[in-house]
Amino acid sequence: MARTDLAIVGAGPAGMAAARVATAHGLAVTVIDEQPRAGGQILRQPPASFRVDRWLADRIYRPQQSLLQQCAGLDGVRWQHATTVLGSELTGDGITLSLNTPGGVDELRAERLLLATGCHDMPVTFPGSTLPGVMATGGIQAFVKSQQIVPGERFVFSGSHPLQLIVADQILQAGGEVAAVLFSQPRSLFWRLLRQSPVLLRYPAKLLYFTRACARLMRRGVAIQFGRVASSAHGEGRLQRVEIADSGTLEARDTIACDRLGIGFGFLSNSQLASQAGLECHWSDSAGGWLARTDEWMRGSLPGVYVAGELTGIGGADVSQREGEIAGLAAAMDAGVLAPGVAAERARPARRALRPLYRFADVLSAMSHPGAALLRALMTRESTLCKCEEVTVGTVRALLDENPFTADLNALKLQSRCGMGMCQGRYCQYQLRTLLHSQRPDLATGDDGFQARFPVKPVSIGALATTPTPEEQ
Numbered sequence: 001m002a003r004t005d006l007a008i009v010g011a012g013p014a015g016m017a018a019a020r021v022a023t024a025h026g027l028a029v030t031v032i033d034e035q036p037r038a039g040g041q042i043l044r045q046p047p048a049s050f051r052v053d054r055w056l057a058d059r060i061y062r063p064q065q066s067l068l069q070q071c072a073g074l075d076g077v078r079w080q081h082a083t084t085v086l087g088s089e090l091t092g093d094g095i096t097l098s099l100n101t102p103g104g105v106d107e108l109r110a111e112r113l114l115l116a117t118g119c120h121d122m123p124v125t126f127p128g129s130t131l132p133g134v135m136a137t138g139g140i141q142a143f144v145k146s147q148q149i150v151p152g153e154r155f156v157f158s159g160s161h162p163l164q165l166i167v168a169d170q171i172l173q174a175g176g177e178v179a180a181v182l183f184s185q186p187r188s189l190f191w192r193l194l195r196q197s198p199v200l201l202r203y204p205a206k207l208l209y210f211t212r213a214c215a216r217l218m219r220r221g222v223a224i225q226f227g228r229v230a231s232s233a234h235g236e237g238r239l240q241r242v243e244i245a246d247s248g249t250l251e252a253r254d255t256i257a258c259d260r261l262g263i264g265f266g267f268l269s270n271s272q273l274a275s276q277a278g279l280e281c282h283w284s285d286s287a288g289g290w291l292a293r294t295d296e297w298m299r300g301s302l303p304g305v306y307v308a309g310e311l312t313g314i315g316g317a318d319v320s321q322r323e324g325e326i327a328g329l330a331a332a333m334d335a336g337v338l339a340p341g342v343a344a345e346r347a348r349p350a351r352r353a354l355r356p357l358y359r360f361a362d363v364l365s366a367m368s369h370p371g372a373a374l375l376r377a378l379m380t381r382e383s384t385l386c387k388c389e390e391v392t393v394g395t396v397r398a399l400l401d402e403n404p405f406t407a408d409l410n411a412l413k414l415q416s417r418c419g420m421g422m423c424q425g426r427y428c429q430y431q432l433r434t435l436l437h438s439q440r441p442d443l444a445t446g447d448d449g450f451q452a453r454f455p456v457k458p459v460s461i462g463a464l465a466t467t468p469t470p471e472e473q
Contacts, residue, residue, distance in 0.1 A: 003094075008113075010115070016038060020328065021325050023077055052147055056145060095110045096108070116320070120136075122430060149174075178217065227246055277302060318357050376435070
């Protein structure tokens with residue numbers, strides 16, 4: 001069995017920063033990531049055999065690109081790409097990770113483990129949400145970022161997160177057409193938050209980036225509408241048009257012809273590995289769903305396990321990078337190769353940077369969260385809640401009516417099959433929880449989420465039966 005001082009799950013900003021710091025203090029590090037190259041979702045590197053002109057040329061990406069370049073030449077790091085962590089187990093002599101590698105299922109023994117698993121777009125349930133052509137805004141962006149591919153002809157974006165503006169602008173610059181960008185919030189909310197939040201002025205580059213994107217969209221005649229939302233999607237076998245409505249009443253409906261609808265209501269943390277490991281988590285409606293609790297050194301609730309990045313709360317690449325630096329210092333300190341006083345001194349710049357970054361993230365969360373009322377209103381009884389098991393909202397509502405003592409997600413999962421499919425609840429748990437709380441308003445807020453089990457992601461029987469050769473390890 002291969003061994004390492006520190007295993008890092010996730011090669012985004014948090015994982016890369018932690019690897020850089022930990023190796024600088026002599027730890028042997030293994031970084032595991034599902035993507036073929038490092039950088040995470042923020043960078044989305046093109047395949048090594050491709051050359052993409054002006055790949056993420058805007059200066060807002062430069063800090064993460066600089067970190068990527070620094071990590072490329074690190075000694076003491078083993079990069080294990082195209083690999084999924086299926087689960088972890090704490091033993092007497094460390095932590096054992098089960099890995100699904102290109103050559104089969106393997107194991108890695110680590111003295112310490114950092115989970116930097118990032119986040120994914122929050123799915124939203126509404127009529128037609130499973131129609132081909134309805135995509136996550138982040139999924140659309142992945143095509144453009146990695147290879148300048150425009151995955152459609154005419155786009156509409158609907159949601160509550162400012163990322164919609166960035167992706168719409170990137171689509172235009174890559175040669176696509178954007179018909180409209182819809183924000184569910186009223187315009188007044190944005191102006192009220194901006195006036196009350198001078199912390200935003202600490203990051204003029206971010207504000208300028210958004211301002212330029214908006215200006216380019218308006219120059220191209222893209223309609224940016226507030227207080228509006230895509231209430232349903234329609235088409236024969238594929239998306240052909242969306243119906244939009246006032247987000248407060250879901251009335252005053254209009255229709256826009258399009259073949260792609262980007263849904264952008266924010267993000268959820270990838271918390272399944274944390275849950276499977278047994279880390280203590282807490283719920284946040286606006287900051288990413290289930291989030292791992294940490295101390296000031298990014299230690300989780302289990303010995304030898306650290307957490308950094310979006311798994312502690314959706315905060316963006318800058319927050320993730322600083323938290324990763326602190327976690328790397330903590331791993332070195334706990335391993336006995338870095339004195340606590342020295343670690344505290346070296347963590348001071350990251351902590352100083354994080355204070356305003358956390359405030360910025362809080363403002364963004366307050367601005368972009370759609371609210372439970374809208375999410376519930378969009379769920380018609382015929383809407384598909386669980387795509388894997390094809391369970392409708394109406395089926396779940398009926399089960400709740402028939403079973404008045406069902407009061408937690410795992411019981412509802414057993415009754416409805418929501419969350420029993422290949423994604424194991426990643427794309428229905430948030431909406432199912434919203435539905436459960438709407439029909440059980442007296443339900444305690446500290447309820448547990450789905451019980452994560454091994455394997456946390458699908459793996460073939462063939463992979464389980466295959467042991468990688470030494471060359472593949």
